[in-house]
Amino acid sequence: MSKEEKKVNRRDFLFTASYTVGAVGIGAVIWPMIDQMNPDKAQQALATTEVDISSIEPGKSITVLWRGKPIFIKKRTSEEIAEARAVKLDDLPDPQKDEDRVKDGKDEWLVMLGVCTHLGCVPLKDKGDFNGWFCPCHGSHYDVSGRIRKGPAPTNMEIPKFEFVDSNTIKIG
Amino acid sequence: MSENEYTPKSKAARWFNDRLPLLTLGAHLTDYPTPKNLNYWWTFGGILTFCLITQIVTGIVLAMHYVAHADLAFASVEHIMRDVNYGWLIRYIHSNGASMFFLAVYIHIFRSLFYGSYKSPREVIWIIGLMIYLLMMAAAFMGYVLPWGQMSFWGATVITNLFSAIPLVGDSITTWLWGAYSVDNPTLNRFFSLHYLIPFLILGLVVLHIWALHVPGNNNPVGIDIKKPSKDTVPFHPYITIKDAFALLVFMIIFAGFVFFTPNVLGHSDNYIPANPLVTPAHIVPEWYLLPFYAILRSVPDKLGGVILMFSAIFILFVLPWLDTSKVRSAVFRPIYRQFFWILVIDVLMLGYVGAMPAEGIYLVLARVGTIYYFLHFIVVMPVVGYLEKTDPIPMSISEPVLTGGAEPSLARKADDKA
Numbered sequence: 001m002s003k004e005e006k007k008v009n010r011r012d013f014l015f016t017a018s019y020t021v022g023a024v025g026i027g028a029v030i031w032p033m034i035d036q037m038n039p040d041k042a043q044q045a046l047a048t049t050e051v052d053i054s055s056i057e058p059g060k061s062i063t064v065l066w067r068g069k070p071i072f073i074k075k076r077t078s079e080e081i082a083e084a085r086a087v088k089l090d091d092l093p094d095p096q097k098d099e100d101r102v103k104d105g106k107d108e109w110l111v112m113l114g115v116c117t118h119l120g121c122v123p124l125k126d127k128g129d130f131n132g133w134f135c136p137c138h139g140s141h142y143d144v145s146g147r148i149r150k151g152p153a154p155t156n157m158e159i160p161k162f163e164f165v166d167s168n169t170i171k172i173g
Numbered sequence: 174m175s176e177n178e179y180t181p182k183s184k185a186a187r188w189f190n191d192r193l194p195l196l197t198l199g200a201h202l203t204d205y206p207t208p209k210n211l212n213y214w215w216t217f218g219g220i221l222t223f224c225l226i227t228q229i230v231t232g233i234v235l236a237m238h239y240v241a242h243a244d245l246a247f248a249s250v251e252h253i254m255r256d257v258n259y260g261w262l263i264r265y266i267h268s269n270g271a272s273m274f275f276l277a278v279y280i281h282i283f284r285s286l287f288y289g290s291y292k293s294p295r296e297v298i299w300i301i302g303l304m305i306y307l308l309m310m311a312a313a314f315m316g317y318v319l320p321w322g323q324m325s326f327w328g329a330t331v332i333t334n335l336f337s338a339i340p341l342v343g344d345s346i347t348t349w350l351w352g353a354y355s356v357d358n359p360t361l362n363r364f365f366s367l368h369y370l371i372p373f374l375i376l377g378l379v380v381l382h383i384w385a386l387h388v389p390g391n392n393n394p395v396g397i398d399i400k401k402p403s404k405d406t407v408p409f410h411p412y413i414t415i416k417d418a419f420a421l422l423v424f425m426i427i428f429a430g431f432v433f434f435t436p437n438v439l440g441h442s443d444n445y446i447p448a449n450p451l452v453t454p455a456h457i458v459p460e461w462y463l464l465p466f467y468a469i470l471r472s473v474p475d476k477l478g479g480v481i482l483m484f485s486a487i488f489i490l491f492v493l494p495w496l497d498t499s500k501v502r503s504a505v506f507r508p509i510y511r512q513f514f515w516i517l518v519i520d521v522l523m524l525g526y527v528g529a530m531p532a533e534g535i536y537l538v539l540a541r542v543g544t545i546y547y548f549l550h551f552i553v554v555m556p557v558v559g560y561l562e563k564t565d566p567i568p569m570s571i572s573e574p575v576l577t578g579g580a581e582p583s584l585a586r587k588a589d590d591k592a
Contacts, residue, residue: 032259036234041256 208393216420289502322444396503464528498559
């Protein structure tokens with residue numbers, strides 16, 4: 001710095017103050033224009049879905065809609081559960097125990113977001129090399145626990161937040 | 174236009190500028206020599222640009238949530254008001270923005286009338302401006318139809334029925350405009366399409382309006398030709414930009430006052446009732462900015478005559494540069510015309526007032542008097558006063574009255590040789 005250090009004068013202060021107020025004002029105007037594209041109150045109101053599961057036979061599954069996406073609800077047979085639990089974690093691209101994908105004591109119920117983790121298609125049930133799901137878009141194979149086994153998908157199919165309201169009803173979301 | 178050669182400093186900028194001279198354009202807009210005596214009436218050009226951009230941005234956002242269907246439009250607007258994040262704010266800015274746009278454009282037009290900005294060599298700027306004004310009215314009208322409330326529906330019915338006054342083909346044209354046998358879903362759909370299109374046509378015309386302005390340069394309160402650049406001019410930036418910015422801030426405060434405190438004061442409560450083709454509201458009026466023309470329409474006891482007169486009231490402005498015979502631009506130096514100017518302002522305000530009142534009794538009389546004066550002003554007053562008036566001496570330059578403390582007769586050239 002030279003000896004004649006620039007003094008902060010009145011005009012500098014006014015400039016800084018004006019720019020600051022202007023920046024805050026522009027931000028306050030831009031934010032509503034951005035936030036309006038987020039899910040609105042009508043969309044948020046669809047955040048939970050209750051499903052009656054009493055009529056599902058063992059080995060069968062149903063698909064319900066939650067937030068515009070399919071949810072697979074499968075009542076697994078004891079053989080299927082045993083098969084899922086026999087898999088070694090080392091064989092899985094995204095290691096996760098079957099026990100961690102179901103509710104304690106409700107091992108037969110697999111409730112899962114039916115969306116392929118590759119690019120969002122809906123996998124077909126009872127297809128593929130692992131007795132589970134197969135995504136026709138780009139060939140991802142999922143097992144009976146909905147875990148990725150082969151193909152381009154990076155992770156297992158997601159388990160949504162859900163709870164058993166009573167033995168015949170689950171609430172998703 | 175500034176003749177200064179502009180050369181960018183860096184090599185990369187020169188490379189780009191040689192291929193697309195955007196930087197030259199930027200330099201032209203920054204250095205653009207502007208009369209140093211522009212007053213605050215000259216800030217409305219910038220304010221209007223702001224209004225147009227505001228309407229386009231909020232309009233694009235609203236179109237993301239609006240549904241242009243007769244069964245869904247009203248509900249989708251309520252959905253915007255209640256559900257969409259900040260939807261209430263964005264819609265209120267858009268609907269009040271239309272009013273603020275017209276407020277600014279009327280001040281802009283009357284400023285032009287007072288200071289003679291429409292006169293040679295600025296006729297083309299004036300005509301492009303009027304085309305923008307016509308498109309604004311079309312956009313505003315069609316935008317008002319979109320919420321599909323009672324006023325939307327019946328406003329659309331009345332305005333489209335104006336065309337049925339045309340002899341022989343009127344009914345066919347009206348049916349063609351509707352795309353149905355009344356105002357209905359096809360009408361709403363095409364109005365939405367055109368309402369989205371028109372602002373971009375306006376934007377294009379605004380570019381031409383400013384381009385045409387930059388050829389002769391700004392008029393100014395004294396209304397004389399000035400040398401550019403000279404001691405009568407200042408660079409556009411920062412002198413005019415800062416003045417425009419301050420005026421814009423004041424304008425935005427008023428704008429925000431409407432949006433946040435009385436967002437519905439300029440609208441009609443009937444438009445919060447869904448459109449009903451079976452019941453017309455008891456008192457149907459257009460938005461405030463169209464009221465003077467509405468008063469002219471109703472002042473004529475004949476369908477075709479009223480429509481012709483209403484459209485003439487706008488189209489007569491296109492020939493204004495040739496109706497005004499005065500060689501002096503600014504009304505500052507026109508003692509007679511100046512008084513007629515203010516009579517015209519009062520006349521238009523009065524027409525606006527009676528346009529909002531029932532078409533009967535004293536209001537009908539006032540509407541007729543107002544209509545007659547409106548046309549007399551342009552057809553008789555402007556040519557005759559311009560010819561007969563003895564104008565005040567005009568200064569030689571903008572600096573002169575400042576430097577000498579007034580327009581000294583000895584220094585001033587006479588406005589016309591007859592004096």
